[in-house]
Amino acid sequence: MIFEAHGRSDPEVVKPICTISSANIIAFSSTTKLSDFDGDSWGGHVYICDLDTPWDSHHVTSTQSPITALEWDCEGKHLLVATSVGDVSVFGQRDYLLNDWMCLYTASFPGEFICKAILFHNGRRVVSVDKKVDSSATEKLQISRLTPTLRGFGNALVTPMALPVFMGGGDHLFFSDLHAPRSAIMGIACEGACVVTSTGLLCALVPPVTTSSEPPAGPSRTQTSILPPPQALTTMECLRATRDHIVAASFAHKNGNLLIATVCASPAINNMGSGRCVRCHLGSVRRSTTPAHAPHLAVQPLPSLYVTDDPGLPPSISWCIHEDGDCLLIGGAVLSLWKLMERAHHVHKLLAKGPVPGNTTSSGVQKPLDCFNTLAWQQMAIWSWETIGSGGGGGNAVCVSALRPSPPRALVATSRGVHLLYRDKLTHICSKQVVAGGGDILPVGTAAPKKAKYGTVIMNGSCATLCCVETSWNGGVAVVLDTHSQLHVYKVVQPCPDIPSPLYVQHFANGLEYALVAGYDYLDLLLALKPAAREPLYDRMTEWLSRQPVAFRQFYQSAWLNLRAALCRLMPNGQTRASELTSLQTLHSIWACVEAAVRPTELGEKGPLEALQSLLEDQPAAHIDLDKILVSLDAKELSCEPGTVCALRRVLERAADIALSLLAALSQHNLVLPSGQLHHHG
Template identity: 50%
Template sequence: MELIYSMRRKLLKYEPPHFESPSDHEVVRPICTISTCNIIAFSSPTELDDTEGDTWGGHVYVCDLDTPWNCHKVTSTAYPVSALEWDMEGKQLLVATTVGDVSVYTQKDYLLNEWTCLYTASFPGEHIIRAVFFHNGRRLVMVDKKPDAPITERIQMLRSTPTLKGFGGVACEGACIITATGLIGVLTPAEGGRAHVATDCLRPTRDHITAASIAHKNGSLVIAAVCRSGGSAGRWCVRCVCAAVTSSSPAPAIALSPLPTIYLPQQDSQPVSITWCQREDTDSLLIAGATLTMWKCTERAHQVHKLFAKGPIQGNTTPGGGPKPVTDCFNTLVWQKTVAWGVEGGEGAVCAASSRTALGAPHAVLATPRALHLLARDTHHYLCSRAVITSGGISNAVEASSTPPKKAKYGTTPSGGGCAMVSCVEMSQLGGVVLAIDTHAQLHLYKLPQPWADIPTPIAVQHATNLLEYAVVSGYDCLDVLVACTGSIKHNILEMMYERLTESFQRQPAAFQQYYFHSWLKLRIALCRLIPSAQSSVSWLTCLQSLQACWAAVSLALRPDDKPDAAPLAALLDDHSHEQDKTLLTLEAKPDAISEAATLQPLRLCLQRAIDIGLTALLSLAYQHQHQHQMHPNNYEVWADGAAVQLVRRLALAARAGGRAADALLRPLARLAAPSTPRQELIEECLSLSTQWTGARVWESLPRCNVAAPHGNSWPLYLEYGVEPEALRYNPEPPGYAQCETAPSITMDAIR
């Protein structure tokens, strides 16, 4: 476990007394969570740029895992934020407070800095401690197969039962919450921004719940809550229930079924955190307190006398008489403690987290006020421990520049980075990184071993490739896995992953390749962005993505069905013709074969972009031949891809029909597509284009500033909120063929 980066902020000059006391479990401290898109959401008691303590309350921020200094506020509340939760697709964010207010937000136009509230609900006077969104009924599992087996056999989709079914069995949106008094509530969106609410109690008598965890299992919600049985003098226990949500008019209905209760030993102190080992279909529970224990729910058969067995007894004259097997009669659910870890360092636990899916390594993370401990759930061993440094780095200058106020606002003890302690820990969806947040709302990101430390390179490549293939099929963001592989001692592991992933995808059936082509293309771009020697491939793969999007728009604009001269259009749009090259040669020889200037005029900019890409590809061919550059086997070039060359030819024909000057490109592109064209004649024609054509050159590997860029800086990184680190800026130098006076602007929004 290695620290990747640690955030710093301008600290408050004075803080409330006992805010940093680890023994006060009633204080609401900052919390954090990571979505399946690797977007971090975290809470802060004050605004991040506040140093005077004038904004005490609850503030929710989001940031990308790759650019944590760019934090954007989602909302601010008057009371502390006690629960944060992402939905399964990473699109909606639930925010709950200590006074029972629940709000669900989503991005506006997919922008990270603009959020809108979808619906709200209120549970007056209730301190909400945990929340979860309903399951959408879509679940992917990895089956134990040989690595060379098709992905469709290794990764299978299970049609799980959604938490709430609508008309026709379609999954409905909604969320479930549990409060500190044992109230369980469900809410579903309704008109007017208010939610339909249904509630039930964990027990007829209210309990004081200190921690809770919710997981999905077979279309129901499994809820575990920590409370004290028998009043304040009783033993600590974990009560478990199974909640089934059904649709009714107008609000949903909730039904609770009790499960066995875990009674902790009398000498155990108060548990501070519980978490299910996985988010779906799990039966193991982690309980953190003075020790970290793992409990498993199993079925156990109880042998009783045959007189008490179900069914007819032995000797009965009724048909089918005879006792039933004992195991079929009395099976009950029981909790069994499987392992207990002592907390190292003499400190009590603060929070615990576990891997979310069965695909990731079986890790568990235990957070203490000053350290993180990585544990193995299968071998029951401590793997490593890392101290969490909440001060130092760039924050020394920040602390030195601040002067104490004339009058203390909350006491006489000034705050400092060293007094902050860890308050929450969370693991990413694919298990690549673990995120911790301290009481000053400073984020600390750690890399997790994949799947364990000192693993041989072939096995590490195999495991990482499986995770990337799972991300392609499931739609999850794989940045956490890529970041975990970036800092590896094995420098060529990314290139080996790229090669193995490409070979694996090309072995898949044609239908699979067609359906997941764009996801695979985006993953190749993401991998090449991390390799310093593959920045040219980043540019050309991005160009291929642009060509595909442009051709989709042109195909919709032409629409040959409703035109009298539809034969040339149908020939141009036919992707399955065996004589495609002859068809393109015929259309290239007849300038007036396609006359669609009016319908293609709105696409003139993207068609011009396609022409510029074709010109740059031809110049790249001439440049490499002129300078005797050897093409790397894993590098990608548009001119070396036959399908991409045919796509550029089609777009050039469409551009000519739309009134763009593309005639000069048609002849060299046709020569490039012909397998028997003399190489030297093609090179000379491409070189003549560089002097005759003054069009813009295309270079898509743009400058960027992010953690995963190949900038060469060693870990850990100490960053500050709101300050873009110049040391992480990476500016790939474009080659000679991509440099010209009319190069496009390199300024663009951050898109990942």
């Protein structure tokens, strides 16, 4: 008989994890159901909640084994759930409902402990270019088309196992781009995911060809609840010929490939003494020539690094930038920053009588033959929380997270606190002690969590400690999860405490502009905004949109109405304005619904709405005669089936109620309109 005991610092003990999407939807796991106080439902349970209403959580799925990986895709539509026994499932919303989720496809790798996972990149990325303040949005924010992780039709000219060649030349790009034909880098982005296991396996899964990834709606809801989810196409590849025991891992996207960093469990002996070995790899996923077969998966090694640390402590690792990684944050007894850099080795001219391998620039130009460049990890900074004393909740780093936007910063969580640092030099900014229990006596400057799941606990007790930290996509808030699956949300200091007010407003304006164009939810930025800067920010954003081209304003009209309403809700005197904007947006939605359902019988280039708009544009605003315009419009019969009219009845009644409410509210503003004019929204 063999007995095995797991201590508190054992990395094999599965703890709750959390992640936040670009839509500010928080997904977190729990070993028991949230309503279970006795532990009868032990296993794996996944819940989601909106950042706006974190107390209203919704159940996604439950498993018999603990949850070890939770990941969102870059659009925030799909959620990947992996367990400690190798089960991987991808979920999506049904009918765009936050409280109704369904499994899109699933895969199983029996006996494999899933350490980390990532969903494929779709190849779309918004890049912020350093331009003048008064530059247009099309100049400051450019949508770049990157190579998707898995390309569909259109990349037939690329060899399935083609990988980038490691070369020199470049401060940030440590391997060259593929100089392939245009048809080789184009192609539709395919969906799928990659996972890394504790035994050193890299696994890829893609949905079957005959299955659509979009959740069905309508009558098929009952059918999909009975039928089992489709099985994904899977493929596996060893990271190394000699497989390692992996205790932590991290993924990042790089030019259509995947960067994998893994921490080995066995101690490494080097010239610095005992420590940990961190191995890095480059993975490439290419579609098979046969659509029904699994994709091809290739792995190429990158230089490894050794960290002096206690092998008995659970480590944490994270790439600094998830879409273009070249720096690693490694947490253990201390927090260290490592960067992959080029190292030059001089070669004697007698030994350099031909092209030296790896001695070319990124454009393929041969360098002088007196130098040979290799890649090596360089430690850039190191930080220990012992320097700030015991008030910041010191201890071992249980989780490390890097903020995505600029300025570059990093978050590290210990068992009792969260620390914010500048990422480049690991300079300490501030610390926050997190109360995970909610006892009667609280330290100064702390607050007990709302609706504690396990009741009040002793402050110095060990029943609830922090185990995971994540930052929002805009860098406005930090989400911390403890071992009782209690969420703690904190505002992140933006960007410096002593920044002048104009620069502070400009910083948030840049963040809102980026979120508006990229399609990210901006609630995290609004939560971190100072109350005194809300009205100047509203004026700044209104002025910014007025300078944009007409096509830009029309395309982002709905998103701009949302942003204006959200900013008005934050201002004490803006509640009426927010209500009006919400009603206007509802009218826009109803108008779009009715316009799509009702069409003129005579199909032509211009309908009634287009004809009215052209007549209004032809005449100056000061000389518009509404009587002549209405007479000049030709009456056309509308073709609409009786069933469509019945379906639109409630929508039209809603539109009429909103319009009458808006007209009734005009009397409060004491507006005097000349006869024959219409009231319109400015």
